[in-house]
Amino acid sequence: MFTPLKCLAVGSTTTVASAKQFLERVKHLKLEPNESMVSFDVVSLFTSIPQQLAIGVVGQILSVRYEEIDKPLRSDHMLELLRHCLKTYFIFGGQMS
Template identity: 40%
Template sequence: MKDIVTLPADKGRSTVIMGKTEYTVNIQGLLGDEGNYQLSGAGGFKNHMNSVNRAIDKLKPGALKRREALTKKATDAGTARFYGLPKVRKPGVPLRPIVSMCGIPTFGLSKWLYQRFRFLFKDSESTVRLAEQFLTNIRHPEIDSDKIMVSFDMVSLFTSIPTALAVNTIN
């Protein structure tokens, strides 16, 4: 039992049993991609926490109430968790990299920002909250005769976007 890993598949409701060595090798291969991940130094996490807290302190007075500011600060934060879910429908069963951001230094601030800005997409016709909603919407699409529907299979889409490109796009 110590030599196996049981994981949920990346899609569907199936459970995958993998050899622990195979899983470890695949995860290390994903983390070894220096284009997407980099090793941070010993003080990197503490510096990041301090940076987040300083940014909260610099917010325009009144943007956050004192109590809100205290709850958004990174005091008991942890690092992101990295793991992989097997893509059972792909040849060789590669892993889909997952980076769980729950509890990281910016987690509380992100939740606050979401609450403040969600009105921007509240009535948007192109926002999808649940996969089931999306599937219902596309079951019987009405497509003009001069249009076509396409589907793209992305590989590591979000982990492959250069940070500078994302920041420039937002700006």
């Protein structure tokens, strides 16, 4: 799925490839009192923004940047995969919730 999604990050000034690159970009960053920094950590798949907002933004970017003609993976497939990946399951005492 990485290859079809690479188009989402092309030209982005807010995407980083490593912790080192992230630290370099934010070391002089000054946030205004009404601003917040959010992250989407694809290792742990925990977000600091509402999941529906993240899914909506990804959907908007896909509609602008992803050309699905002649591709087996359509935008709606990728959004469904994203929804599936963001599901959180918790097991306690043998019970999954």
